[in-house]
Amino acid sequence: xSTTAPITPASAAMPDPTYxxxxxxxxxxxxxxxxxxxxxxxFAAAIAVAxxxxxxxxxxxxxxxxxxxxxxxxxxxxxxxxxTAGGMGPALLGSAELVLMAIIVAVPIGVLIAIYLxxxxxxxxxxxxxxxxxxxNGLPTIxxxxxxxxxxxxxxxxxxxxxxxxxxxxxxxxxGSSSLEAISQVPRDLYDAAEALGIAHWxxxxxxxxPSAWGGILTATILAVARAAGExxxxxxxxxxxxQTVQINPLHGIxxxxxxxxxxxxxxxxxxxxxxxGAAFVLLLFILIANIVARMILRxxxxxxxx
Amino acid sequence: xxxxxxxxxxxxxxxxxxxxxxxxxxxxxDRRLNLVLRMLAVGACALIFVTLVALVFQIINxxxxxxxxxGFGLLTHSAWNPAEHQFGAWPLIYGTLVTSxxxxxxxxxxxxxxxxxxxxxxxxxxxxxVGPLVEMLAAIPSTVIGLIGxxxxxxxxxxxxxxxxxxxxxxxxxFGQPPGYGNSIFTACLVLTFMVLPIIAALTRxxxxxVPQELIDGANALGATTWEMIRGVVLPTTAPGIISACMLxxxxxxxxxxxxxxxxxxxxxxxxNIFLPGDTVASRIAEQFDSPVNQLHLSTLxxxxxxxxxxxxxxxxxxxxxGRKMDTTRQ
Numbered sequence: 118x119s120t121t122a123p124i125t126p127a128s129a130a131m132p133d134p135t136y137x138x139x140x141x142x143x144x145x146x147x148x149x150x151x152x153x154x155x156x157x158x159x160f161a162a163a164i165a166v167a168x169x170x171x172x173x174x175x176x177x178x179x180x181x182x183x184x185x186x187x188x189x190x191x192x193x194x195x196x197x198x199x200x201t202a203g204g205m206g207p208a209l210l211g212s213a214e215l216v217l218m219a220i221i222v223a224v225p226i227g228v229l230i231a232i233y234l235x236x237x238x239x240x241x242x243x244x245x246x247x248x249x250x251x252x253x254n255g256l257p258t259i260x261x262x263x264x265x266x267x268x269x270x271x272x273x274x275x276x277x278x279x280x281x282x283x284x285x286x287x288x289x290x291x292x293g294s295s296s297l298e299a300i301s302q303v304p305r306d307l308y309d310a311a312e313a314l315g316i317a318h319w320x321x322x323x324x325x326x327x328p329s330a331w332g333g334i335l336t337a338t339i340l341a342v343a344r345a346a347g348e349x350x351x352x353x354x355x356x357x358x359x360x361q362t363v364q365i366n367p368l369h370g371i372x373x374x375x376x377x378x379x380x381x382x383x384x385x386x387x388x389x390x391x392x393x394x395g396a397a398f399v400l401l402l403f404i405l406i407a408n409i410v411a412r413m414i415l416r417x418x419x420x421x422x423x424x
Numbered sequence: 425x426x427x428x429x430x431x432x433x434x435x436x437x438x439x440x441x442x443x444x445x446x447x448x449x450x451x452x453x454d455r456r457l458n459l460v461l462r463m464l465a466v467g468a469c470a471l472i473f474v475t476l477v478a479l480v481f482q483i484i485n486x487x488x489x490x491x492x493x494x495g496f497g498l499l500t501h502s503a504w505n506p507a508e509h510q511f512g513a514w515p516l517i518y519g520t521l522v523t524s525x526x527x528x529x530x531x532x533x534x535x536x537x538x539x540x541x542x543x544x545x546x547x548x549x550x551x552x553x554v555g556p557l558v559e560m561l562a563a564i565p566s567t568v569i570g571l572i573g574x575x576x577x578x579x580x581x582x583x584x585x586x587x588x589x590x591x592x593x594x595x596x597x598x599f600g601q602p603p604g605y606g607n608s609i610f611t612a613c614l615v616l617t618f619m620v621l622p623i624i625a626a627l628t629r630x631x632x633x634x635v636p637q638e639l640i641d642g643a644n645a646l647g648a649t650t651w652e653m654i655r656g657v658v659l660p661t662t663a664p665g666i667i668s669a670c671m672l673x674x675x676x677x678x679x680x681x682x683x684x685x686x687x688x689x690x691x692x693x694x695x696x697n698i699f700l701p702g703d704t705v706a707s708r709i710a711e712q713f714d715s716p717v718n719q720l721h722l723s724t725l726x727x728x729x730x731x732x733x734x735x736x737x738x739x740x741x742x743x744x745x746x747g748r749k750m751d752t753t754r755q
Contacts, residue, residue: 151649158545161537162554165625168618169561175576176568226468233465246469248744249476255672255740256479256733257679259706263713263729264479267486289472317454319461347565349682354714375567382571382686390575397568404563412556 173401180398183391193361193372194381194389201388205396207363211277211371215356216345218281218367219288224338226285227292232322234293235300254290259350261286266354277367280356287351288341295340299333300326302422332418336411343407347400349375374400480733487730490723498727504692506712506721513728515694519702520735522609523684524677526698527616531677532670534617535624540654542625543632555629562622570686573615578606578687586610586699600697607689609698615683620673627669631662668747675739679732681706705732 133139140148191204230250234243265283270276303326311321327334352373357380359370378396381389436443490498494511501512538558542551586602593599602608635658643653659666681704689701690711703711705728716722 147649147652151651154651154654155545158537158541161534162541162546162558164534165538165561165621166554166557169557169564172561172564172569172572175572179575226471229465229468230472232461233469237462237465238469246473248741249473251744252737252740253472253476255675255679255743256736257681257706259679259681259709260479260483260729260733260736263709263726264482266713267482267726268478286475293472317458319454319457322461343563347563347567349565349567350710353682353710357714375565378567378571379682379686382567382574393571397571400565401568404565405560408556408560408563 173405176394176398176401179391179394180396183395184398188392188395192363193359193377194392195361197384197386199386199388201391203361203388203392205374205377205392205399207359207361208372208374208377208396209399210363210365211359212346212373212375214365214367215277215281215284215352215371215373216342218278219284219345220338220342222281223285223288223292223341224334227289227337227341228296228327228334230289230293231296231300232326234297236318236322250290250293253286254294257350258287258348259353262351262354265351270355275356275358275370277356277365277369277371280352280371280373281367283351283355284345284348287348288345291344292334292337292341295337296330296334299330299337302333303329332414332421336415336418339407339411339414343404343411346407347375347404349379352376353379483726483729483733487723487726490720490727493720494724494727498724499731502692502694506717506724509718509720511720511724512692513705513708513724513731515692516703516705516708516728517731518694519609519612519688520678520704520706522698522702523612523616523688523704524674526613527620527677528670528674530613530617531620531624531673532666535621535669535673536628536666538621538625539628539632540658542629544654544658545650555626558622558625561618562626566619566680566682567686569615569619570683573611573683573687574607577614578611580606581608581611581614582606590699597696598698600695600699602699607687607701609688609695609700609702612684612688612702612704613698615687616677616680619680619683620677623673623676624669627672628662628666631665631669632658634665635661664746668743671739671743671746675736675743678735678739679706681710685710705735 185204188204189209190206191202193205193207194200194203230246234246238246261283265279265286269279269282307325307329308321311325316324352375356370356373357376359372364371374396378393378400381393381396436446438446490511493509498511498513499517500514501510502514503510503512504515505511542555542558546554582602582605586606586608589599590602594601639657639661640653643657648656684704685707688703688707690703690707691701692703692708693700695702709725709728709732712721713725716725
């Protein structure tokens, strides 16, 4: 452009090369509105991330102090105890046991439901079963506990297996719908190849479809484990009375981590609340690690399939 | 040369006749195992169907005593005195509706914004990092959220947020004089928002990625700003899906018992002032179900459970009906 010094007043100096790109009037207003909305969306995402990070930090800060060897190995604190004695050992063991029982029941049923919906069901039956599964998915978890209480616990005693049953009711729809998605993604040509080779239908399902959908089913199982480990409401009325020492007999009440957290917080004594922070930290860590592992497995299997 | 006598390549050893016999036996076994697989799969489906039906019937059955005694009056009376056989659940229903609606509104605004951010507005790498974080917010168990709520959020809200809100908006009776402790409907609303928000965010993010690229490109080609493109193309085409996601979140808020019961204060009064304690249907069940004072009390709690099941079914069915317009993956 011009290199000579201007000899006219400064306002008539070198023209602005970006004039054509600078919005004015209506366009400028529209762009400002758009930028404000984008900033708002960024702000909302920042709030969510900040909330997550804050919650994790709060639990970590309060909970790490409570962790010690005796925390993991001692018996549960006695009801109404105000001191700091005791730990979470029986609750950790009991949670593992109940979750294991629930998963052993829920995974075969969930996978079989997915197989039925994908392989055998006609359109109307598909709709009915799918609706039933979605309804179970959206059912408040406390209702599962009330139901199992009403049939199996009322008139009898609290038991570990009824708690596991309530957890299974909560978890089966999750495994079912995730497995259905995984099975649906098995490519059609595998079916055609199996049929061309004369392989029986059951062999195709068990030997071709399930191994292909294995990644999705495993991911669903891990997420179900994470979910079952954290649920409290189904256990409130099925497995909420348990002794302080290790108790693994499923015919009686079994201690679980979320149930113990709830009990200690509702009692409100300082020592108990301290322990519940530690338990919450362990639980949260477990659930977050399970989520990360599930995600990694899913990505690994998606890469294997070439997605 | 006549017909070839090479045995068929079936992998079996022996004469052709022996192979045929083995093949016939294997075919019989295959047919039986086909049937076994089908029976197992049908059995699993029948199992959950029966479980669902049994659940509804059993809970209704256990609630009949209370229903015969109180009828629909339970839903309109306000006094809750189990020892004197006086049951009024209107404050519980009020509390349920207030907490769920407020948390739904907050979670929808934030959740749709986050969904837009993750699917359209954010650069791919940032979205890939933030997306899993939002989903992990959904994985936090309710007891932990309740623990954080009662020990961290409630005092903070009581000491800072409630006086501030009362100072600014105190002329609205909704934001009346805060009582000084944090267990209130307001804290329950905050807690529920954090539980519903990730559901709406994750669902809307998936929905926004299904908008046809040609529509977005067309809007951009016509000179629309990003917000105009979202407002004119993305939101209208995904409106049923967003409403469906909101109904699913609403169902979650209606049924949440543990986190709410830890922060709401457990009082059977329907205050207009949201800084005062209250209670919800699910939370009342969680508190009183394992120690009922008499048989009518227990039956009334089953009655409340029926109400809760109705809430859950209505929100789920509503979500599916509305979402059917958006459902592109149905078989």
